[in-house]
Amino acid sequence: MEINSVKLNNFRNYAAGEINFLPGVNFIVGQNAQGKTNLLESIYLVSVGKSPKNSKDKQIIKFGEERARVEIVFNTLAGRKNISIILDKQNKKFIKINNLNILKLTELVGNLSVVYFSPDELKLVKEVPEDRRNFLDISISQFDKVYLYNLIKYNKILKQRNTILKGNFSYNSKVEQLSLFTPQLISTAADIILTRLKFVEKLTPIAKDIHTQITQTETLDISYSYTLPNTSETSNLKQLVVDDLTKQFASILDKEIELGYTCLGPHRDDLIFKINNLDCRQFCSQGQQRTVALVLKLSLMEVIKKEIKEYPILLLDDVLSELDDSRQNRLLNFCTNYQTLITCTALPQTDINYNKISISNGKIV
Ligand SMILES: Nc1ncnc2c1ncn2[C@@H]1O[C@H](COP(=O)(O)OP(=O)(O)OP(=O)(O)O)[C@@H](O)[C@H]1O
Ligand SMILES: [Mg+2]
Numbered sequence: 001m002e003i004n005s006v007k008l009n010n011f012r013n014y015a016a017g018e019i020n021f022l023p024g025v026n027f028i029v030g031q032n033a034q035g036k037t038n039l040l041e042s043i044y045l046v047s048v049g050k051s052p053k054n055s056k057d058k059q060i061i062k063f064g065e066e067r068a069r070v071e072i073v074f075n076t077l078a079g080r081k082n083i084s085i086i087l088d089k090q091n092k093k094f095i096k097i098n099n100l101n102i103l104k105l106t107e108l109v110g111n112l113s114v115v116y117f118s119p120d121e122l123k124l125v126k127e128v129p130e131d132r133r134n135f136l137d138i139s140i141s142q143f144d145k146v147y148l149y150n151l152i153k154y155n156k157i158l159k160q161r162n163t164i165l166k167g168n169f170s171y172n173s174k175v176e177q178l179s180l181f182t183p184q185l186i187s188t189a190a191d192i193i194l195t196r197l198k199f200v201e202k203l204t205p206i207a208k209d210i211h212t213q214i215t216q217t218e219t220l221d222i223s224y225s226y227t228l229p230n231t232s233e234t235s236n237l238k239q240l241v242v243d244d245l246t247k248q249f250a251s252i253l254d255k256e257i258e259l260g261y262t263c264l265g266p267h268r269d270d271l272i273f274k275i276n277n278l279d280c281r282q283f284c285s286q287g288q289q290r291t292v293a294l295v296l297k298l299s300l301m302e303v304i305k306k307e308i309k310e311y312p313i314l315l316l317d318d319v320l321s322e323l324d325d326s327r328q329n330r331l332l333n334f335c336t337n338y339q340t341l342i343t344c345t346a347l348p349q350t351d352i353n354y355n356k357i358s359i360s361n362g363k364i365v
Contacts, residue, residue, distance in 0.1 A: 001074060003313055004020065005021070006039065006071070007072075011042050021357070022355040025332065025336055025340050029347060040118075049108050061088075077309060082096075083111060109148060110141070110145060113143075119322065122293055143308050144195065150192050150195075154265075158267060189241075191238070196224055203222065204221075215291060219275065221277070225269045245264070248264055252264060301338060314339070316341070318344070
């Protein structure tokens with residue numbers, strides 16, 4: 001996949017302008033606070049439907065203006081596509097794909113496929129499990145719509161189940177109501193867990209390999225917190241997980257009623273990263289954690305490529321300043337395999353071919 005152009009109107013500090021990109025590596029160069037991150041944010045918005053910084057839509061509109069617009073023209077294996085998004089002050093979003101209005105965000109996801117890395121992504125390794133579940137959910141949703149629909153369904157049932165657990169009902173009434181919702185929750189949970197396990201199984205060998213290439217000395221391991229029950233039966237994995245979760249839910253029923261929320265399921269699961277057998281979150285240096293986060297994104301490029309038969313676009317915000325020269329060069333060599341947009345305050349020393357885009361005060365110079 002390749003972006004040809006990004007047109008911005010009243011988007012953050014951009015009044016109006018069009019930026020053209022070339023295949024391969026594109027450096028977006030500029031001093032601090034000129035609009036480099038804002039440009040990547042506009043691309044992420046068109047890919048996922050929201051800001052990577054979790055900003056509210058109206059915060060994206062240029063100060064003093066009524067609406068922001070971004071339009072991206074890009075090439076895919078299926079031909080050239082055009083997506084535009086208008087955000088207005090009332091937090092309304094108007095999205096068009098190839099000039100046709102779409103009404104649901106689920107229709108947007110999966111069109112322009114991107115993998116995004118910023119210094120903030122360190123949270124993927126360092127912070128709470130929710131950040132890692134978000135990584136799984138956003139990554140898988142880019143190529144698996146069924147997974148996205150299952151997630152939406154799961155969250156709906158989860159909310160209903162929690163309302164019962166928290167509600168002002170007798171113990172017996174709660175048990176009776178839960179007996180309707182728990183099997184539905186478990187069935188969707190099993191689908192989500194199995195898809196995540198399959199994804200982790202694909203991601204892990206690629207990540208281990210890239211990690212060794214970049215660090216040269218360390219060994220990375222990745223696992224998902226749910227382990228399949230031990231069995232020789234592999235034909236009906238879903239039933240296996242359903243049976244297992246049914247047992248687990250039965251054993252914690254009283255605890256859940258006492259606590260008033262659902263204690264088990266994919267909304268509580270986690271990914272675990274280890275370097276040389278040590279848990280990354282607790283024992284690894286900042287540099288090691290940053291490298292793992294970056295390796296995960298590079299591996300994700302390969303997993304998505306396998307799924308959709310073409311590479312997504314790699315967006316790297318501020319990544320070079322944090323790496324030593326040899327790691328920078330090894331990273332840049334990976335980046336030549338696909339279209340990569342990298343922001344930096346100064347061009348790095350490199351032998352690779354690249355396109356340079358200079359940004360100053362929300363304008364191309
Ligand atoms: N809604 C908005 N309207 C106008 N300007 C905005 C809006 N939101 C943010 N800005 C401004 O956009 C400017 C550029 O921000 P951006 O994060 O893109 O800078 P950058 O080039 O990535 O800088 P750095 O090198 O420090 O990361 C900031 O000075 C910020 O104040
Ligand atoms: Mg920035």
